[in-house]
Amino acid sequence: MSCEEIAVCAVRLRENLCLYFEDDELECDAFCKDKTIKRFFRNVNSQLLVVRPDLNVAAFEDVTDQEVKSGSGMYFDIHCYKTTAPSAGMPVASSVQVEDKSYYMCCEKEHGKMVVRFREGEVPKDIPGESNIIFFKKTFTSCSSKAFKFEYSLEQGMFLAFEEEDSLRKLILKKLPREDEVDETTKFVTSHNERHNL
Secondary structure, eight states, rough: OOOOOOOOOEEEOOOOOOOEEEEETTOOEEEEEEEEEEEEEETTTEEEEEGGGGTTTEEEEEHHHHHHHHOOOOEEEEEEEEESOSSSSSEEEEEETTTTEEEEEEEEEETEEEEEEESOOOOOOOOOOOOOOOHHEEEEEEEEEEEEEEEEEEEETTEEEEEEEETTTEEEEESSTTTTOOOOOOEEESSSTTTOOO
16 A cells, blocks of 8 residues: 555444544554655754764764855754654654765664664665654744754654763764653754755
8 A cells, every 4th residue: 555545434323423444444543654865963052063983973963154055964853754644743764975976874772772873875765664764853932933853753752852972973873751842952953955054
């Protein structure tokens, strides 16, 4: 069954006047790629997210004009998906080119902790179920419509963020006690212009 068509069969109208549906072929949380946009990720310090697979690190850095012109490891494809299940935000996956290779962002469990990794490969066109590459892109606050936060699809309340570690502002997953909590480390701007300021 394609993501474009969803067939449901009415079962019955119950006493409470609610119409119930049943279809064993429907899949929960299926994703179908809709469009791809190219963007830089910028944090509240106006630093760009740079992926360095050789060092197994993604961090926000101050970059030179020369580095920006190459775009290697910092100009992301944001893949937007349609979903068969209602969600609180746009389902997206991210990938980046480093030299001649493509890397996709995913979350993995290491030593009992969820971490962000970039693995070599392409983002799939269709995802039949849950996936460790999907994030829900949400507006950061109602009065900050150009800034976003990205919630991990497999764990509610877990967001992309950055933290200081060994003089780097590393990309991490961070658990927020409340979704409406304003935490500047989870605030990102996605811009097509590397000179964009918050």
